[in-house]
Amino acid sequence: MKTEKSGLVGAGLLTAVAASLCCITPILALVTGVSGVASTFSWMEPFRPVLIALTLAVLAFAWYRKLKPKPVNAVDCACEDEKKPSFLQSKKFLGIVTLFAVAMLAFPNYGHVFYSSKEISKVNTSINIAHKNFQQVSFKVRGMTCQSCGEHIEHSVNQLPGINQVNADFKEGTAAVQFDPAKTNKEQLVQAINSTGYKVQAEIK
Known part of the structure; x- marks a missing residue:
């Protein structure tokens, strides 16, 4: 279960970055001084709407899995201690990833400030x-x-x-x-x- 949730978060982050690579690369080229790489990912632009939709869908599902009520067991097992989830499994981490993903998706709207x-x-x-x-x-x-x-x-x-x-x-x-x-x-x-x-x-x- 934890591995599945981590995979969802990772997938959301990956698609968000991928959706913005065509616009992030020119900034990286400016910062690093390697101008020739600016258009490396321009071929991905036609797929940007699909990647945005996929990012939002994955993150929405991840939040659903995180916030949905846990099933109530008919018999409580006292021997089973509920462990506190690690930071990578926490709502705080998912919130950070979500904010970062939104920032990546919106990058074309503010990238020019660089x-x-x-x-x-x-x-x-x-x-x-x-x-x-x-x-x-x-x-x-x-x-x-x-x-x-x-x-x-x-x-x-x-x-x-x-x-x-x-x-x-x-x-x-x-x-x-x-x-x-x-x-x-x-x-x-x-x-x-x-x-x-x-x-x-x-x-x-």
């Missing part, structure tokens, strides 16, 4: 808006699945010199960049985007 690229873009725009030589280019980018993915691309492109503004839209699968051609060229922009693990498919004319 980036400051939009702030950089706004500052650069306000300073350089009078510059008349900026060029605008837009790319079709494959692999973005959530806002964190777009933020990761923006962060990477903003490391180049002469970037005035960059906006990566994961819903449209595009990245638009305003840049100074005297300091940066299109090839460098493509390299910066591709270095994140997401791939430029074509320039949008």
Whole structure:
């Protein structure tokens, strides 16, 4: 029985993490400096609704098993002492796992706070808006699945010199960049985007 309950908790935790891997990986890439792994789990995005539903179902069943009344035995056995469950079998641990799972499932909604690229873009725009030589280019980018993915691309492109503004839209699968051609060229922009693990498919004319 204890093994079964532990398995339910573990399964709920695993599916919650799996449901968010496509959006967690860009943050890990930023922290570790290994940008190329950002899109490693982007292929899992189509399965995210299923994984979310599975997580909620497993955790709901685990709570049901934990809270359901124990059957009343017709004959009480005095020789059987009821042992206090370990921490891993406790409601407190299940509550911690549930909160962590919810945080993982909601990660795409707040993952962008780990980036400051939009702030950089706004500052650069306000300073350089009078510059008349900026060029605008837009790319079709494959692999973005959530806002964190777009933020990761923006962060990477903003490391180049002469970037005035960059906006990566994961819903449209595009990245638009305003840049100074005297300091940066299109090839460098493509390299910066591709270095994140997401791939430029074509320039949008």
